[in-house]
Amino acid sequence: MSWFPDRMTEAGPTEMDEGVRLERRSLLKASAGALALLSLGWPQRALAQEPAVDDDADLAWDALAAAALPLAEKLVRAKKPREEVYLARLAALVHRLKLPGDRDSLAVKRPIVVAQFKLEPGRGFPWHDHRDYNGLILCVAGEARVRSADILGGNPRPPKGRTFQLRETADVRLTAGRASGLTRTRDNVHDVRGAGRDGARLLDFFTFFDAGGRSVSMTVADKPRDPEQRVYEATFVE
Ligand SMILES: [Fe+2]
Numbered sequence: 376m377s378w379f380p381d382r383m384t385e386a387g388p389t390e391m392d393e394g395v396r397l398e399r400r401s402l403l404k405a406s407a408g409a410l411a412l413l414s415l416g417w418p419q420r421a422l423a424q425e426p427a428v429d430d431d432a433d434l435a436w437d438a439l440a441a442a443a444l445p446l447a448e449k450l451v452r453a454k455k456p457r458e459e460v461y462l463a464r465l466a467a468l469v470h471r472l473k474l475p476g477d478r479d480s481l482a483v484k485r486p487i488v489v490a491q492f493k494l495e496p497g498r499g500f501p502w503h504d505h506r507d508y509n510g511l512i513l514c515v516a517g518e519a520r521v522r523s524a525d526i527l528g529g530n531p532r533p534p535k536g537r538t539f540q541l542r543e544t545a546d547v548r549l550t551a552g553r554a555s556g557l558t559r560t561r562d563n564v565h566d567v568r569g570a571g572r573d574g575a576r577l578l579d580f581f582t583f584f585d586a587g588g589r590s591v592s593m594t595v596a597d598k599p600r601d602p603e604q605r606v607y608e609a610t611f612v613e
Contacts, residue, residue: 394498394569398576400490401481434471440483442468447582451486456584458509458558465580466554469513474578486583493576494519494569502566502595502609506532507588511556511580514549518571521555522546523562527606531563532591535611541595543605549575559584564593 389397434442443465450461475481481489492499499519504526512521524541526533533539544562548570549555557563569575581588595609 391492392498394495394574395500396493398491398493399481401483401488431471433473434468435473436475436481439468439472440487443487443580444484447487450582451584459561461582462509462511462556462558465511465582466556469511469554469578469580470552472513472578474515485586488581488583490579490581491515491576492579493574494567495574496569496571498574499568500566501592502564503590503592504531504564504611505557505559505581505588505590507559507585508581508583509556509558510582511554512549512567513554513578513580514551515576515578516551517569517573517575519549519575519577520546520566520568520570521549522566523555523557524564524607525562526564526609531560533611535613538608538610540600541607541609543599543607549577566595 388399391397446461446464450456450458481491483489502522502524512519522543523545524543527540527542530539541564545555547553547555555565557565567577591611591613593609593611596607599605599607
């Protein structure tokens with residue numbers, strides 16, 4: 376069963392699974408402010424050259440969308456995409472975001488897709504990969520546990536049912552204001568759950584190198600085969 380984007384057809388709110396709620400997600404329709412910013416073109420060029428990462432003022436959603444979009448477009452067009460640089464710049468913008476009101480849509484264009492989730496404690500997105508897209512998760516409220524891993528062995532997409540090895544690279548607790556990122560080649564696999572007493576509200580920024588980008592779930596052994604190296608056995612479910 377793949378999580379994304381197959382199961383995110385609605386704009387939200389939608390119960391995606393028990394304890395997993397899609398609260399809202401970016402729609403192709405852009406708000407008047409974003410359209411004006413996007414169509415003007417100037418701010419994009421100015422921001423694209425040196426996005427205001429050195430400025431720490433709050434950013435309204437439209438300004439963030441206008442600053443992030445040229446970075447994302449440049450990234451997915453690049454011959455040698457510098458994903459870490461991109462994620463660091465995106466994170467610098469996202470950390471300044473003044474979260475729009477509950478009713479406001481998260482207007483942004485592809486290759487960026489944004490979704491807001493509410494995860495109950497212990498519930499969320501079990502181990503899965505990210506094919507042809509990268510991601511940045513911002514914890515908006517509550518607490519989330521994010522375990523990240525790399526697939527070992529050189530083949531990032533072993534066929535269904537074939538056992539392969541994961542190396543866990545991080546097991547973090549995200550609280551409000553903290554973020555966790557992944558690229559197509561670094562920490563591309565993770566397990567995201569609500570934690571603590573109230574679970575978590577997360578804002579997920581996905582950037583697609585290919586419109587067909589998606590995630591595939593895997594089963595991962597509970598116990599590591601190499602505790603010291605944090606290596607686990609896993610298999611893809613499709
Ligand atoms: Fe994910």
